[in-house]
Amino acid sequence: MAEKMTIYDIAREAGVAPSTVSRVLTGHSNVSAKTREKVQAIIDRRHFTPNLAAQALEQNKQRTKTIGVIMPEVTDHYSGKILCAATREARRLGYETLLFQLPIGEKYDIGEIVDQLIRRRLDGALYSGGVLEVVRADLPGALNRLMEYMPLVAISPPIAGINCTFLHNDLETTIYHAVQHLYMLGHRRTAFIGGARTMRDSGARACGYLRAVRELGLTDIPSYHGEGGFTAESGEIAVLRLFSETSAGHRPSAILAFSDLVALGALKQLHVMGLQVPEDVAIIGCDNTFFSAYTLPPLTTIDLYSEERARTAVNELINCSKESTPKPPFTLVRAPAFIVRESCGVMLGRRENL
């Protein structure tokens, strides 16, 4: 395939020792300006790029210049945004990202994935699973083992049993505010659709929703938080069930969707059923994805600032990897932004007869 060039080839051509070439490459030790120039000229002319594997072999220094990104498959825009921002930030700092996808709808061994990360001696790992993964019992063990080899930052609410840095959105409170927002517009029958069944007690969204229902004294019917899923299709189905399971007086006047994607499906189904949004049913999504402003009507939603978190995570990771002594982990909580558009019906004002 290709004749591999080494520092020896460069050294020979420049008439210097390999170590001198190495010094020019790393820029660490002192080399006379003249030699440096001469060697650099040959490196440039030959398009020589040092073998990273060889450099990485050196002891004590993690220098693979690679950050592992562990996240669910990038089929949704939320993960895409994080991956994109993380890769961009990493590149800006001279690093690349190695993507470890957690297959959706297929079982996998998180331990095996962690082995891969370790095997590659990465400089750090970014975990972004969020609520989706909370349920896995084997996650803490695997991530803790990973942490013995490299710094780990999670873009996720804190996970019990894992002692890494967490970049966390206080979604619970924001969801609470969203329900409260609907409450103030007059809604007393607000349903929550989407999400994982197993997540109902643990997920931040569900927590916020359930707390609001309790504290605001809203109608609490099992159907109002019964059905799960993460796709547009699951949004369709959820709405279908929601309106077929409930009797006339108990139909929800507002819907809180797990994500904008779920809301998208819900919107479609409501349209099919001839219900107007927000006049008949108000709806609020979550994620502020690229299509949120383009639905009919434009979706009121929550912006998680995922790009910003991704950048913070990468920076933190790279800083940690340079420290000799591990930095203590911390949890950073930030409030997401509640973005009011038209689907929640603010322009309709407070209504009494819902």
Added chain:
Amino acid sequence: MAEKMTIYDIAREAGVAPSTVSRVLTGHSNVSAKTREKVQAIIDRRHFTPNLAAQALEQNKQRTKTIGVIMPEVTDHYSGKILCAATREARRLGYETLLFQLPIGEKYDIGEIVDQLIRRRLDGALYSGGVLEVVRADLPGALNRLMEYMPLVAISPPIAGINCTFLHNDLETTIYHAVQHLYMLGHRRTAFIGGARTMRDSGARACGYLRAVRELGLTDIPSYHGEGGFTAESGEIAVLRLFSETSAGHRPSAILAFSDLVALGALKQLHVMGLQVPEDVAIIGCDNTFFSAYTLPPLTTIDLYSEERARTAVNELINCSKESTPKPPFTLVRAPAFIVRESCGVMLGRRENL
């Protein structure tokens, strides 16, 4: 951070030579069942994972088990699907993917990116830039250099000056058919929106559109293929211009959008202007993304089978990397699927008075 384990540690504990541990690890040479078991037990117990960098250093054999993926930032669903499928397929075959994003809306040096790939001695590279990148004059040089170091497969129409394997959708013909489809429904004034300005002559979509306009004798006004872009917003703007630049009798009765995303924006703007789709204006998108079936009305679009291409590409790459002699490159052309939903107005039948 962590006490790194080596095969020597395992060897010592097992009371065998390091090479025996290596043999167990690779499974290449013969080891007695008894020793193999003993060694394996220790490897398992200690969770030992061999350093990939060291393995990769070996010449001729055992590469990095990593495929580089070069593509625009994964902000759209098209790239996301390719990345996702490629990573999944790679993993299935024991490989990981290293993502090299081409920043959107920011200048970058493709040569530098290629250097990174080479430096990392990857087993292969998947390039998926498509029409977006055709314009760059430095691309062929960079990719050709890359090909001296590793096999390259491009999910893209063939690019002049690059002699790699191309997995190509005959989008041109499909777009032609789409325009023809509109023609048969009665449309004579079909506009094309989105895409890059520089792409107008080279891009497959534009080619197909222009050929259809010519061959079918459709109305050809500069405004009908004037404005570009790849975002939903650019779709909005394009429609706005399209309808403000043309006089009453010259308003298009149909719109072909560069992508579903562009179509999404167009849909929004048409709605704002009080135009009905497909009654007043028919519209066809491209990509068959997850939201295509959820727009109002559901979008008629084109499915590029990107996941399938991604899997093919990865397989081809891995096969090539195992060959000692390079396989001759080829170009595989596949017809995309034309997916008819409601936005093109088929259910309205053929109309004469458009």
Added chain:
DNA sequence: TTGAAAGCGCTAACAC
């Protein structure tokens, strides 16, 4: 300031 040489962790000839 530069060169020689000893590894880094692993694999693969080559002995035994």
Added chain:
DNA sequence: GTGTTAGCGCTTTCAA
């Protein structure tokens, strides 16, 4: 079968 040993390409003491 299993151990010994020489690299893979690079960095980094340690001399000179």
